[in-house]
Amino acid sequence: MKKATTVEAKAKEIVKKHGGDKSSLICILQDIQNEYNYLPKEALLAVGAQMQIPASRIYEVATFYNSFSLRPRGQYLIEVCAGTACHVQGAFNLMDRLKRDLGVECGETTKDNVFTLEEVRCLGCCSLAPVVRIGGNIHPYLTQDEIPKILRNYRKQG
Amino acid sequence: MKKISSIDELKKAGEKGAKSLFPSSVKIIVGMATSGIASGADKVYEALDKEIKKKKLPYILAKTGSMGMDFIEPLVDVIEKDKPRLSFGKMTPEKVPQLLEQIGKGNIDKIKPIYRTDAEDIIAKCEKKHYLKGNVSEYLKDIPQMEAIPFYKKQIKIATRNCGVIDPESIDEYIARGGYLSLHKALTTMSANEIIDEIIKSGLRGRGGGGFPAGVKWQSCRSAHGDIKYVICNGDEGDPGAYMDRSIMEGDPHSVIEGMIIGAYAIGAQEGFIYVRNEYPLAVANLTKAIGDARSRGMLGKNILGTNFSFDIKISKGAGAFVCGESTALMASLEGKAGEPRAKYIHTVEHGLWDRPSNLNNVETWANVPVIISRSGKWFSEIGIPNNSGTKVFSLVGKVNNIGLVEVPLGIPLKDIVYDIGGGIPGNRKFKAVQTGGPSGGCIPASMIDLSVDFDSLWDAGSMMGSGGMIVMDEKTCMVDLARYFIEFLVSESCGKCTPCREGVRRMNDILHDICAGKGREGDIELLEAMAKGIKDGSLCALGGSAPNPVLSTIKYFREEYDAHIRQKRCPAGVCRALIKYEINAKKCTGCTVCAKKCPSGCISGEKKKAHKIDQKKCIKCGICMESCKFDAITVK
Structure with missing residues (x-):
């Protein structure tokens, strides 16, 4: 966990960058998440104080949108596409395999903090179904069989 | 950069763009949309860049978006002065040296292009601009023209007119095309x-x-x-x-x-x-x-x-x-x-x-x-049909051969999209339905393949246009599971503001889960229909109002599949895990042991070169045995 004071300072800096306009709240949260990989509580409280928005409303926005996470994520985010094209091509089998191989449920992070497993609502790569995005890289036409090797490679990269 | 404030200055920028679209030296263009990159276009681009620099070739290397032909990506186009633009599909970094070798020599003996483009229709300017000057050379005569290949023949590109042609980062190239x-x-x-x-x-x-x-x-x-x-x-x-x-x-x-x-x-x-x-x-x-x-x-x-x-x-x-x-x-x-x-x-x-x-x-x-x-x-207004003018872009995906984006005039028969443009269903499987309109839409069954694809006809058929997703399904897609999939999607995406959507869709989801798990009861279909009506009438926005559509349209056209799940506890498509089992056909099994090695639960046993067996008690129904069997020996019932 980062020290609260630095998190607060960073959050304030990000608010300042957006000019403190209340309609920028989502952009501000996105920038904070880019910085820390999740939304630290200290940062949200600092944003609220700075922008004079009640913490309850920030919490509402942070929990309404799927892309925000209130828990720290691992080094690599694994997003299993749950779009229709991926579903009919058996994406659910990939999700099950990942759960088994990583020993986590969807939404959880592995104990070594390397991977966080999540589901995403269509990556718009329907022609390559089924796809899984890992650390921003799209893996097309993925089969269950390839998963162990791919996970090993990411672990090796460190 | 200087600001443009007159038509002359605009035309000047267009001329500059035209020079880069119709260059006087060799230009190689890589399709670098997200789908291209995911298929390896970035590696092809890198290899081209490296090889061109290494050999000090006087070639221009550029990027473009997607032509929509996702099934042959990565796509690389080559333009040589006064010759047709040639498009090479399924490029790999390994093929790069061969491609570069044949450029300039005036032949295509090493890698064959998929199609050629002699001239570009610039729709916004109502103008045709030619790459090819004079006659096409003998060796290119057999390569089809772009507009002649089945995937493009029935397309009219208005909204996607520049995709896959211009460099999206070049404003001049955009201006050059009107x-x-x-x-x-x-x-x-x-x-x-x-x-x-x-x-x-x-x-x-x-x-x-x-x-x-x-x-x-x-x-x-x-x-x-x-x-x-x-x-x-x-x-x-x-x-x-x-x-x-x-x-x-x-x-x-x-x-x-x-x-x-x-x-x-x-x-x-x-x-x-x-x-x-x-x-x-x-x-x-x-x-x-x-x-x-x-x-x-x-x-x-x-x-x-x-x-x-x-x-x-x-x-x-x-x-x-x-x-x-x-x-x-x-x-x-x-x-x-x-x-x-x-x-x-x-x-x-x-x-x-x-x-x-x-x-x-x-x-x-x-x-x-x-x-x-x-x-x-x-x-x-003269494109398309009355009250449905112009074109619509569809993403033709799922169980179809030519996967990609297609822009067709509204009113085109569904059959033309699935078979002529899409090239039919892979593996000689039977076409079952097309899902349109996303989670708010519905399914069009095979019996309605002649349906005119337009806003009103799709609506009348119990589906909708939505933003143009068209997911083709074959006999291996379970329609009950598909309805469950959409409803589950909507459960997590309901914003929670009004009760019929928040609670009603959730209850429909519970019922569908039960049906897929073999716990369906008599009367479930009627209950789903009644709930659907309540949700449709009682929701504030279109998300809730249309949420029951996937269920209603699958009940309407595939009621027998619901019946099979509820009464016979059977999933005819072989998808719903609780209702299926994988078996090995002893006549086809060669005992190659591949499935036994890959099975994550260790439920497949047998001697080498002899037919194997699946222990049903241990099987987790992941289907990897079926995926990996080269002899078609695994069946699902």
Whole structure:
């Protein structure tokens, strides 16, 4: 966990960058998440104080949108596409395999903090179904069989 | 960069762009949309760059968006002076040296192009520009022309006119293909009312799903009271299975920007917003670059193209909420709030963003606008069928051979899309249905393959156009599971504001889960139908109002599959895990042991070179044995 004071300072800096306009709240949260990989509580409280928005409303926005996470994520985010094209091509089998191989449920992070497993609502790569995005890289036409090797490679990269 | 303030300066920029589109030296272009990159286009680009530098070849290397032919990506085009543009599919870094070797030698003995383009139809300028000068050489005669290959034959490219042709980062190339000429025409020769009349005449209906006439919406927003008005581009393409808006934003961002500026001028708006899905990073990057370029060239900002009109655009990134595709929810999100829809009787054209008149159209709708202004509303209205004019981009995906984006005139028979363009179903399997309209849509069964694909016919068939996702399904797709999939999607995407949607959809989900798990009861179908009616009637927004559609349309056309699940505890398509079992056909099994090695639960046993067996008690039904068997020996029942 980062020290609260630095998190607060960073959050304030990000608010300042957006000019403190209340309609920028989502952009501000996105920038904070880019910085820390999740939304630290200290940062949200600092944003609220700075922008004079009640913490309850920030919490509402942070929990309404799927892309925000209130828990720290691992080094690599694994997003299993749950779009229709991926579903009919058996994406659910990939999700099950990942759960088994990583020993986590969807939404959880592995104990070594390397991977966080999540589901995403269509990556718009329907022609390559089924796809899984890992650390921003799209893996097309993925089969269950390839998963162990791919996970090993990411672990090796460190 | 100097600002453009006259038609001459605009034409000059176009000439510069034309030089790079029709170069005098060899040019190699790689399709680098998200789908191209995911298929390995970035590695092909790197290999080309390295090899060209190593051999000190005087070739230009460039990037472009997607032609829509996703099934042959990565796609590389080669232009040599006065020769047809050649397109090479399924490129790999390994093939790069061979490709470079044959360029300039005047042959194609090493790698064959998939098709050639002798001339480019520049639709926004109503002009044909030739790559080929003179006759086509003997060795290229057998290579089909682009417009002759089945995938393209029935397509008309208006909204996707520049995708896969221009470099999305080059404003000059966009101008060379007629870009910003419509804007100039609109600003200097047309009144706001004339523009709106032209859009009304064109019959353009919103491409985001609702199909509301765009011109009428513009008119209402123009007439609304208020000095400050907004135009908004909905780039929150949330329908799973649809990605045409991504492709346009990535491959031709200026077409959206130009459409919005024309719209803003007609409506009287000073500010515009593009709301893009967070899941589309390349679209955000290309739009950001395009907006910056448009601003520095005088198409955005103060005194656009030297006129009195001023307007600017901001990009706003979504944060992952399907409901934000709904206009009022999107506007709430733009205001920095949770994206909850509100009642529709307060029209957004009067009270929209920050309670001010706001006109929202989606990406594809905006991209059509410049062509309508340049070619006239009448021209556009003659494409397609009455009341459904123009073209629509569909993402043809799922169990079909030619997967990709296709832009076809409205009113085309479904059969033409699935079979002529899509090339039919892979593996000689039986075509079962097409799902359109995303989670708000429904399924069109094989028996209705002759259906005209337009807003009204799809609606009458119990589905809808939506944003144009077209997911083809074969006999291995379970329709009950598909209905369950959509309902589950909607359970997690319901914003929770009104009870029928929040609680009702959840209960439908429970029932569907039970049916798929073999716990369905007599009367479940009737219960689903009754609940669907309540949810449809009682929900505030279109998400809830259309949520039961996938269930209703699958019950309507595939009731026997529901019956099989409920009464016989059987999944005819072999998908629902609780109702299926994998078996090994002893006659076909060669005892190669591949499945036994791959089985994660260790439930397959047998001696080498002898038929294997599956222990049903241990089987977790992951299907990997079936995926890996080369002898077709695994069956699912």
